[in-house]
Amino acid sequence: MAASKPTHAPAPAADKPHPDVSRRSQRSRRAIYDAALALVAEVGYPRTTIEGIAARAGVGKQTIYRWWSSKADVLLEAFLDLGDRAVQAAGEEGVGIPDTGDLAADLKSVLRATVDELRDPEFEAPYRALAAEGVVNEQLGRAFLTELLEPSLQLFVDRLRSAQDAGHLRADLDPRIALELFVSPLAQRWLQRTAPISHEYTDTLVDYALHGLAPR
Amino acid sequence: MAASKPTHAPAPAADKPHPDVSRRSQRSRRAIYDAALALVAEVGYPRTTIEGIAARAGVGKQTIYRWWSSKADVLLEAFLDLGDRAVQAAGEEGVGIPDTGDLAADLKSVLRATVDELRDPEFEAPYRALAAEGVVNEQLGRAFLTELLEPSLQLFVDRLRSAQDAGHLRADLDPRIALELFVSPLAQRWLQRTAPISHEYTDTLVDYALHGLAPR
Amino acid sequence: MAASKPTHAPAPAADKPHPDVSRRSQRSRRAIYDAALALVAEVGYPRTTIEGIAARAGVGKQTIYRWWSSKADVLLEAFLDLGDRAVQAAGEEGVGIPDTGDLAADLKSVLRATVDELRDPEFEAPYRALAAEGVVNEQLGRAFLTELLEPSLQLFVDRLRSAQDAGHLRADLDPRIALELFVSPLAQRWLQRTAPISHEYTDTLVDYALHGLAPR
Amino acid sequence: MAASKPTHAPAPAADKPHPDVSRRSQRSRRAIYDAALALVAEVGYPRTTIEGIAARAGVGKQTIYRWWSSKADVLLEAFLDLGDRAVQAAGEEGVGIPDTGDLAADLKSVLRATVDELRDPEFEAPYRALAAEGVVNEQLGRAFLTELLEPSLQLFVDRLRSAQDAGHLRADLDPRIALELFVSPLAQRWLQRTAPISHEYTDTLVDYALHGLAPR
DNA sequence: TCTTAAGCGAGACGGTACGTCCCGTCTTTGA
DNA sequence: TCAAAGACGGGACGTACCGTCTCGCTTAAGA
Numbered sequence: 001m002a003a004s005k006p007t008h009a010p011a012p013a014a015d016k017p018h019p020d021v022s023r024r025s026q027r028s029r030r031a032i033y034d035a036a037l038a039l040v041a042e043v044g045y046p047r048t049t050i051e052g053i054a055a056r057a058g059v060g061k062q063t064i065y066r067w068w069s070s071k072a073d074v075l076l077e078a079f080l081d082l083g084d085r086a087v088q089a090a091g092e093e094g095v096g097i098p099d100t101g102d103l104a105a106d107l108k109s110v111l112r113a114t115v116d117e118l119r120d121p122e123f124e125a126p127y128r129a130l131a132a133e134g135v136v137n138e139q140l141g142r143a144f145l146t147e148l149l150e151p152s153l154q155l156f157v158d159r160l161r162s163a164q165d166a167g168h169l170r171a172d173l174d175p176r177i178a179l180e181l182f183v184s185p186l187a188q189r190w191l192q193r194t195a196p197i198s199h200e201y202t203d204t205l206v207d208y209a210l211h212g213l214a215p216r
Numbered sequence: 217m218a219a220s221k222p223t224h225a226p227a228p229a230a231d232k233p234h235p236d237v238s239r240r241s242q243r244s245r246r247a248i249y250d251a252a253l254a255l256v257a258e259v260g261y262p263r264t265t266i267e268g269i270a271a272r273a274g275v276g277k278q279t280i281y282r283w284w285s286s287k288a289d290v291l292l293e294a295f296l297d298l299g300d301r302a303v304q305a306a307g308e309e310g311v312g313i314p315d316t317g318d319l320a321a322d323l324k325s326v327l328r329a330t331v332d333e334l335r336d337p338e339f340e341a342p343y344r345a346l347a348a349e350g351v352v353n354e355q356l357g358r359a360f361l362t363e364l365l366e367p368s369l370q371l372f373v374d375r376l377r378s379a380q381d382a383g384h385l386r387a388d389l390d391p392r393i394a395l396e397l398f399v400s401p402l403a404q405r406w407l408q409r410t411a412p413i414s415h416e417y418t419d420t421l422v423d424y425a426l427h428g429l430a431p432r
Numbered sequence: 433m434a435a436s437k438p439t440h441a442p443a444p445a446a447d448k449p450h451p452d453v454s455r456r457s458q459r460s461r462r463a464i465y466d467a468a469l470a471l472v473a474e475v476g477y478p479r480t481t482i483e484g485i486a487a488r489a490g491v492g493k494q495t496i497y498r499w500w501s502s503k504a505d506v507l508l509e510a511f512l513d514l515g516d517r518a519v520q521a522a523g524e525e526g527v528g529i530p531d532t533g534d535l536a537a538d539l540k541s542v543l544r545a546t547v548d549e550l551r552d553p554e555f556e557a558p559y560r561a562l563a564a565e566g567v568v569n570e571q572l573g574r575a576f577l578t579e580l581l582e583p584s585l586q587l588f589v590d591r592l593r594s595a596q597d598a599g600h601l602r603a604d605l606d607p608r609i610a611l612e613l614f615v616s617p618l619a620q621r622w623l624q625r626t627a628p629i630s631h632e633y634t635d636t637l638v639d640y641a642l643h644g645l646a647p648r
Numbered sequence: 649m650a651a652s653k654p655t656h657a658p659a660p661a662a663d664k665p666h667p668d669v670s671r672r673s674q675r676s677r678r679a680i681y682d683a684a685l686a687l688v689a690e691v692g693y694p695r696t697t698i699e700g701i702a703a704r705a706g707v708g709k710q711t712i713y714r715w716w717s718s719k720a721d722v723l724l725e726a727f728l729d730l731g732d733r734a735v736q737a738a739g740e741e742g743v744g745i746p747d748t749g750d751l752a753a754d755l756k757s758v759l760r761a762t763v764d765e766l767r768d769p770e771f772e773a774p775y776r777a778l779a780a781e782g783v784v785n786e787q788l789g790r791a792f793l794t795e796l797l798e799p800s801l802q803l804f805v806d807r808l809r810s811a812q813d814a815g816h817l818r819a820d821l822d823p824r825i826a827l828e829l830f831v832s833p834l835a836q837r838w839l840q841r842t843a844p845i846s847h848e849y850t851d852t853l854v855d856y857a858l859h860g861l862a863p864r
Numbered sequence: 865t866c867t868t869a870a871g872c873g874a875g876a877c878g879g880t881a882c883g884t885c886c887c888g889t890c891t892t893t894g895a
Numbered sequence: 896t897c898a899a900a901g902a903c904g905g906g907a908c909g910t911a912c913c914g915t916c917t918c919g920c921t922t923a924a925g926a
Contacts, residue, residue, distance in 0.1 A: 135348035145408060216432060482887075577840065641860065671875070
């Protein structure tokens with residue numbers, strides 16, 4: 001569910017007693033990212049192993065254990081890096097939610113883009129793996145949330161607040177809850193495969209959410 | 217997301233070349249269910265092993281491999297069985313969604329019950345584990361969906377249709393989509409821990425969904 | 433080392449509390465013998481299993497466990513039965529050691545026949561397996577000895593005694609030891625593969641043994 | 649049948665694609681040898697398992713599989729090492745066959761020592777196990793032969809040749825065959841338990857072999 | 865310029881669990 | 896009532912990875 005992919009610093013948080021970061025081999029880091037993403041795409045997350053990543057990256061296992069605490073951690077960073085690179089490649093465009101004054105249209109547009117992204121096979125495998133791991137592993141789940149989900153959700157919060165200011169939304173709404181009415185259904189359909197997703201579907205979601213299920 | 221737990225046949229589909237089902241030891245089966253649920257609750261899903269289940273159940277490993285194809289498979293069946301037993305213990309009451317004529321009240325009531333259930337630590341560990349596995353393992357995900365999720369969702373579909381017939385919902389609504397407006401947000405908050413869940417929260421969801429986000 | 437193969441009763445010794453022997457299925461017994469010999473020849477003794485024998489013989493495992501105490505036991509009986517059948521097929525001829533009055537010639541002739549037999553691939557696999565098992569498993573070793581080895585050795589004892597009576601051997605000889613001078617070397621070469629065996633070789637053994645290693 | 653135990657290089661032939669030998673843990677190797685010999689002595693060869701050896705040695709199973717191809721292989725090396733250590737402990741003495749000029753006395757002396765050795769319970773269990781395995785497993789049999797048997801037999805060949813040069817043996821004898829007349833009978837009695845072994849027995853063998861069975 | 869110490873590749877190590885193969889026992893069903 | 900069939904509790908197999916731990920070998924920084 002990424003409406004944007006904000007750039008991440010190479011070493012986002014040095015809360016652990018890491019070794020000397022300045023001597024770190026950037027070459028190995030890149031190779032590890034690439035190997036991790038490639039393996040997850042090729043053989044799936046459960047059959048992706050630290051040993052496999054190390055071998056594919058041409059790297060010693062210790063180099064992975066030195067900088068990451070788990071397979072999930074490697075993949076999360078690799079995926080964030082992938083996003084960063086995608087954003088930089090895309091330039092300024094496409095980040096954030098448009099604000100044309102027509103809330104319904106803006107939401108539909110962003111959700112359509114999200115649908116397209118969720119269908120991109122390059123993203124699917126690692127994204128699913130991370131989401132699944134986060135469901136069961138609270139620590140990874142928190143990181144997944146703050147680094148991947150929150151920034152995107154915040155964009156919706158901002159857009160909804162702007163709509164509220166313009167009087168296009170009920171003034172008493174909690175935007176954090178409001179956004180879930182169209183974002184969560186899409187997320188669940190995709191994650192749990194409860195039903196297929198499409199542009200039509202997200203358009204419908206926006207309509208239902210904005211105007212309610214009850215007759216007027 | 218279980219508003220009810222319909223009884224399951226012991227072996228719903230014999231599509232695999234199973235050994236002679238009539239000779240199966242029910243004693244071992246029960247012991248395996250119990251061991252699996254206990255271990256997942258005690259040490260978590262990833263550290264629950266087939267070997268551990270077998271040892272705890274006092275059963276040979278082969279007896280597990282003979283009847284199930286994976287750890288997730290065992291847990292799914294054990295969990296379904298748990299649900300079946302809970303339903304039988306509860307008797308007739310509590311299954312299904314009430315239909316008092318007040319749709320909002322009925323939905324709030326069911327969602328409040330769901331919140332309570334999701335917080336029940338006995339359910340949480342295996343449910344989370346299965347959901348996570350289903351995200352990444354399509355086969356298990358399908359089973360999770362059809363055996364656990366669908367029956368509950370169908371109850372919402374039925375209730376929404378009844379409301380439509382009574383003129384309490386827009387006539388053009390697709391109930392399968394409509395229900396997602398209040399069910400999916402709860403599911404996502406719980407699964408991905410995007411925010412805490414509570415009775416007030418689900419009440420709010422129902423209000424937002426029924427009356428829409430836009431001002432009237 | 434079999435100069436002859438005396439006929440064995442179908443159930444040589446009922447020293448164990450066997451079930452009712454009279455109701456025993458001879459059909460299954462034959463099938464088990466055949467399966468055991470075939471498997472030992474095809475996949476070797478260590479990879480021959482009770483389950484494999486039962487499956488190949490079209491017999492329940494319990495039918496084997498009912499009548500035999502171990503894999504080695506099955507094979508020993510099967511091999512003895514094979515010998516019996518060979519003897520019966522051969523009729524009267526070839527059993528025992530000839531006594532032409534020329535001891536050296538008689539011994540050479542029997543040893544040449546033994547060399548030929550040891551080279552028969554049908555005999556080699558089970559014979560080796562039984563010999564090996566007997567080295568390590570004293571109980572089986574005793575049975576192997578009394579049922580297979582002793583009868584043959586006794587023939588040599590008899591022939592040597594006859595030679596002693598005729599004055600062709602030193603009168604003070606212990607025939608049980610004397611026979612080992614030509615029999616054991618052949619046995620060891622074959623069992624331990626210390627060197628190839630041939631008719632020339634056994635002829636030489638007889639010469640050395642009869643006339644001694646020291647110059648005269 | 650070991651008249652001597654020549655020292656063996658730790659890794660005589662690197663014909664297999666072994667891992668890095670220089671990094672090998674000598675501590676683990678010793679522990680594995682000790683565990684293997686102890687287990688074979690305590691519970692017998694068939695009930696000695698790789699897992700048991702690993703557990704007793706405080707070693708991972710993989711460390712055994714990394715360096716040896718089978719249980720028999722481990723035991724052979726452990727036994728050779730045991731011999732090496734025994735030789736080194738014994739110093740110069742006791743290795744080889746004496747040459748006092750009296751061939752009969754020298755042979756009797758060596759065979760008496762061999763009898764004593766064969767009765768040493770520390771040697772018996774592994775030696776028997778290896779011999780049995782070698783009967784059935786040609787590859788192990790070859791190794792058993794070249795590493796354990798041959799060196800000892802060669803000492804007899806040398807002594808017999810020396811006796812030939814001195815005119816104490818027939819000049820036309822093949823020493824490889826000649827030695828079998830007294831060595832093989834002892835081997836067979838011990839391996840196949842055809843009869844008990846003793847000093848008198850081996851003395852008799854030497855007499856019979858040197859002077860022949862026929863009257864002079 | 866030459867130590868010196870870190871990161872690095874490599875991979876052996878003690879372990880745990882895997883999924884499979886048999887063991888020997890037990891139970892059910894059919895002849 | 897024996898035999899076929901085969902499920903069962905159990906134990907070992909040989910493999911795959913785990914995370915830790917040396918080993919040299921670059922390779923930059925400070926003496």
